[in-house]
Amino acid sequence: MNRRQVTPVVMLAVTLVAGACGKSSTSGPKVPTSVGKGEGQLNLIAWLGYTEDGSTDPKSDWVHPFEKQTGCQVHVKYGNTSDEMVTLMRQGGGSVYDGVSASGDATNRLIAHGDVAAVNVNLVPGYKQFVPTLQSPPHNTVNGVHYGVSYMYGANELMYNTNSVTPAPTSWSTVFDPSSPYAGKLTAYDSPIYIADAALYLKTHQPSLGIKDPYELTSAQLDAATALLKAQKPNVKKYWSAAADEIDLFTSGDLVAGTAWPYQVSILQADHQPVAAGIPSEGATGWADTWMISSHAKHPNCMYKWMQWASTPQVQVQVAEFYGATPSNTASCSILTAGIGAAAAAPYHCGDEAFVHQLYLWKTPLAQCGNGQSNCMDYSVWEQKWTEVKG
Numbered sequence: 235m236n237r238r239q240v241t242p243v244v245m246l247a248v249t250l251v252a253g254a255c256g257k258s259s260t261s262g263p264k265v266p267t268s269v270g271k272g273e274g275q276l277n278l279i280a281w282l283g284y285t286e287d288g289s290t291d292p293k294s295d296w297v298h299p300f301e302k303q304t305g306c307q308v309h310v311k312y313g314n315t316s317d318e319m320v321t322l323m324r325q326g327g328g329s330v331y332d333g334v335s336a337s338g339d340a341t342n343r344l345i346a347h348g349d350v351a352a353v354n355v356n357l358v359p360g361y362k363q364f365v366p367t368l369q370s371p372p373h374n375t376v377n378g379v380h381y382g383v384s385y386m387y388g389a390n391e392l393m394y395n396t397n398s399v400t401p402a403p404t405s406w407s408t409v410f411d412p413s414s415p416y417a418g419k420l421t422a423y424d425s426p427i428y429i430a431d432a433a434l435y436l437k438t439h440q441p442s443l444g445i446k447d448p449y450e451l452t453s454a455q456l457d458a459a460t461a462l463l464k465a466q467k468p469n470v471k472k473y474w475s476a477a478a479d480e481i482d483l484f485t486s487g488d489l490v491a492g493t494a495w496p497y498q499v500s501i502l503q504a505d506h507q508p509v510a511a512g513i514p515s516e517g518a519t520g521w522a523d524t525w526m527i528s529s530h531a532k533h534p535n536c537m538y539k540w541m542q543w544a545s546t547p548q549v550q551v552q553v554a555e556f557y558g559a560t561p562s563n564t565a566s567c568s569i570l571t572a573g574i575g576a577a578a579a580a581p582y583h584c585g586d587e588a589f590v591h592q593l594y595l596w597k598t599p600l601a602q603c604g605n606g607q608s609n610c611m612d613y614s615v616w617e618q619k620w621t622e623v624k625g
Contacts, residue, residue: 263352263379269538272306276536279322279334281523282477283497283557284385285310291504294556296549304543306536312476315425316340316596323349328530332537335385337521338373339427343613344383345374350526353380357538360545363565373597374524382526384540386559389518390423390431390595391511393494393502395484397427406435406514408491410466417469420481421492424473426620427596427614430519431493432459432466434594438516448519448594450603456611456619463623473624477501478484484509496558520593520609522562560584 278285285308288295297308297403311331313319316339323334328349336344344350351613355361361383368384375381394403399416409420410432422428431446436458443455451459471489474480480498483489485507499511525544527537543549551569560582561570567584583589603610 237349243316250494265352265354266357266534266538267354269357269542270535272304272536272539273533274305274307274536276306276308276333276533276540278308278310278540279313279319279331280310281335281337281497282312282314284335284523284553286552286556291556294552296543296552300543304536304539306533306539307528308540314358314477317425317428319594320344320349323528328528329532331528332533333525333527333540335523335525336382336526337596338371339521339598339613341373341438341526342376342598344526347378350381351529351531351534353382353500353527355380355383356384358542358545358552360563360565363547363571364545365564365585365587365590367587368522368562371522373522373595374526382524383545384562385523385525385544386495386553386557387520387522387590387593388559389513389520390461390493391499391518392514393484393492393499393509393511393605395487395490396508396510398490399459400439402510402512403491404515406431406516407439408514409469409493409601410435410462412465412469414469416491418471419488419490421468421470421472421474421483421489422463422466422470423493424475424624426616427519428493429456429459429616429619429623430594430596432462434519435516447604449597449599450605450610451599453611454605456615460619460623467623467625496574500556500558509565518593519596521545521596522590554582554584561590587590 285297286294287297297557301307303382311322313322316337319334319336320340320343323331364384392403408414430448433445433451436443439444443458447453472483477498480494481501485500494511499509502509525541531537545563547563547565547569550563550566554561554570561584564585570584573578599613599616601610602608
């Protein structure tokens with residue numbers, strides 16, 4: 235995956251989108267200089283919980299107000315994994331969907347393949363209020379060119395049943411120790427990127443492996459992470475990709491511990507289920523999501539209007555309260571605290587730059603290691619290893 239090699243493809247695609255919105259005369263990829271009237275429709279790919287219209291909870295609706303304000307009718311296809319989202323974005327030559335809420339393990343693949351267009355962040359007022367780290371992060375900004383605007387971020391937490399798992403777990407050994415007392419009632423995320431969670435655990439418990447970054451693994455390091463996951467497999471009742479599957483099995487009592495997003499925790503706690511979650515001593519992987527516009531979007535103005543809307547502190551606070559994720563827009567923080575109280579807002583770490591750096595955010599594994607070496611295993615190898623784990 236060489237991002238620089240595909241720049242001409244991206245430039246051509248972006249020129250077409252810019253023509254619909256107003257062209258820029260600057261050098262490099264052309265981006266809109268203004269946003270015109272909405273085309274009346276917007277087709278999105280999103281994570282569940284990111285585009286609520288009140289159907290799940292009448293109090294959680296930031297889609298209908300957007301439709302009323304812009305005239306853009308929103309249609310959403312939910313994706314369960316980043317791999318699925320990448321595939322969906324390429325349907326119909328990339329013209330089926332206008333945009334996607336992509337995580338860091340998908341964004342650079344979409345950029346490199348020319349699936350997404352460069353974005354003029356100056357047309358998104360909320361951008362200037364983002365946490366500095368998420369204004370131009372490497373997962374959505376390449377060579378100074380923005381290919382989207384940050385949305386929400388958070389950790390892949392260890393969720394557990396507070397009645398069954400005591401005392402409260404402080405280590406990922408709860409799920410990775412072959413002799414875990416919760417064998418047969420554990421769960422894990424069904425994606426090759428979950429290998430990074432195993433690598434992060436080994437970073438602490440097998441320091442001799444020399445793992446520095448759980449996404450930059452040599453062949454030996456990847457083999458060690460794969461072996462840990464194979465040893466874990468007999469204890470796993472369910473590998474989940476759909477959040478609803480994990481929610482259902484925690485509700486029924488069939489699962490008592492495993493990796494989860496804040497969304498599942500939020501839904502289960504709202505249903506008064508005995509669950510809690512946290513970040514164990516080894517740390518946690520995480521995700522920072524980006525709204526990206528298709529290079530072949532049929533409704534580019536509506537997509538820009540959506541990025542503007544989704545970047546406002548008012549909308550991000552609603553997402554935070556419903557989903558449990560942390561807003562990128564720091565102006566959301568005071569609103570969030572005022573709405574739910576300081577104690578309830580504390581776990582969000584809103585506006586906390588150090589917390590963002592603490593997480594090992596999803597990114598696409600490449601052959602090029604961050605230390606200048608090129609002996610790391612790329613994502614295609616990770617996919618092969620995950621197939622081995624799942625059998």
